[in-house]
Amino acid sequence: MLESVKNLLKEVDSFTPKSKEELESFRLAYLGKKGKLNGLFSAFKDVPNEQKKEFGQAINTLKQNAQAKVDQYKDTFNKEEKDNDIDLTKPVTLDNLGSRHPISLVKNQIVDIFNRIGFTVSEGPEIEDDWHNFSALNLPEEHPARDMQDTFFIQTNPDVLLRTHTSSVQVRYMENNQPPIRTLSPGRVYRNEAISSRAHCIFHQVEGLYIDENVSFADLKQALLYFAKEMFGEKTKIRLRPSYFPFTEPSAEVDIYWGLKNESDYRITKGTGWLEILGCGMVDPNVLENCGIDSKKYSGYAFGMGIERIAMLKYGVTDLRLFFENDVRFLKQFSSL
Numbered sequence: 295m296l297e298s299v300k301n302l303l304k305e306v307d308s309f310t311p312k313s314k315e316e317l318e319s320f321r322l323a324y325l326g327k328k329g330k331l332n333g334l335f336s337a338f339k340d341v342p343n344e345q346k347k348e349f350g351q352a353i354n355t356l357k358q359n360a361q362a363k364v365d366q367y368k369d370t371f372n373k374e375e376k377d378n379d380i381d382l383t384k385p386v387t388l389d390n391l392g393s394r395h396p397i398s399l400v401k402n403q404i405v406d407i408f409n410r411i412g413f414t415v416s417e418g419p420e421i422e423d424d425w426h427n428f429s430a431l432n433l434p435e436e437h438p439a440r441d442m443q444d445t446f447f448i449q450t451n452p453d454v455l456l457r458t459h460t461s462s463v464q465v466r467y468m469e470n471n472q473p474p475i476r477t478l479s480p481g482r483v484y485r486n487e488a489i490s491s492r493a494h495c496i497f498h499q500v501e502g503l504y505i506d507e508n509v510s511f512a513d514l515k516q517a518l519l520y521f522a523k524e525m526f527g528e529k530t531k532i533r534l535r536p537s538y539f540p541f542t543e544p545s546a547e548v549d550i551y552w553g554l555k556n557e558s559d560y561r562i563t564k565g566t567g568w569l570e571i572l573g574c575g576m577v578d579p580n581v582l583e584n585c586g587i588d589s590k591k592y593s594g595y596a597f598g599m600g601i602e603r604i605a606m607l608k609y610g611v612t613d614l615r616l617f618f619e620n621d622v623r624f625l626k627q628f629s630s631l
């Protein structure tokens with residue numbers, strides 16, 4: 295009798311359940327109403343007196359060990375079950391949200407600012423022909439100003455190229471629409487330049503075009519002042535420097551006053567406090583005629599800016615290449631949440 299209790303004890307100690315079901319049948323077999331322990335307890339009264347002590351101790355140990363085994367594994371199986379339980383009503387944690395690219399953020403902001411004064415967006419192809427990228431813009435073949443924009447040609451055909459500016463989109467727009475015209479052309483452009491912290495062979499521009507009767511240089515200046523204030527703050531000052539572009543006459547480059555507060559301001563403004571942000575001018579009458587618009591009746595202004603340049607100023611980015619490397623450590627700083 296005592297011997298069989300000792301065997302049961304060994305059995306209990308070496309038992310390792312593999313499932314919740316196995317554990318449950320073990321529990322029933324030992325601790326259930328009709329289980330082995332109850333059987334042993336009722337047999338206790340028939341045990342000879344001199345063995346009662348030892349027998350009693352043995353079945354108590356058996357009971358305790360069996361109960362301990364059940365307790366030990368009960369939690370393991372319950373926990374596993376919990377892990378597999380998917381609660382579809384739980385609130386979601388949004389810890390892996392993406393972020394917008396800084397170039398998109400700045401582009402959207404520029405578009406937004408000009409939308410408010412009536413400009414709408416127009417788009418065109420990145421692979422262009424000579425006419426839309428150069429000739430229509432008063433840059434005939436052999437014109438020296440073509441060198442201002444080192445061009446990627448596609449294969450050996452000099453008529454097929456990657457656009458060097460989005461002015462090409464404006465040519466297409468003028469060919470297909472009569473004034474009044476107020477259009478904004480954001481997009482990617484290409485130039486054959488050595489890649490450095492300040493230049494890249496791919497970058498982005500936003501160019502604007504406004505054509506109507508009696509459009510003057512004063513209109514251009516007001517539109518640009520409005521833009522500069524919206525983009526860089528109410529106190530922003532601008533200045534226009536005479537410049538040259540083949541498609542505008544007169545032409546100007548626009549600077550904003552950046553200030554000279556610290557060493558980096560001295561460096562980026564070359565000690566002047568002023569920073570160039572865009573080129574602009576009154577559309578050359580030749581360009582209007584090339585695009586089928588009566589230059590006696592209509593006049594207009596155009597401007598163009600590099601989005602990377604604005605983004606670098608706005609976010610204090612000192613290396614332009616960061617915009618193209620898609621390093622998530624850089625990009626996630628622009629999370630919109």
Ligand code: PHE
Pocket residue numbers: 458459460461501539542573574575596597598599
């Ligand atoms: N297209 C010029 C450039 O890419 C920018 C510009 C646009 C200048 C319109 C004047 C007017 O550099």
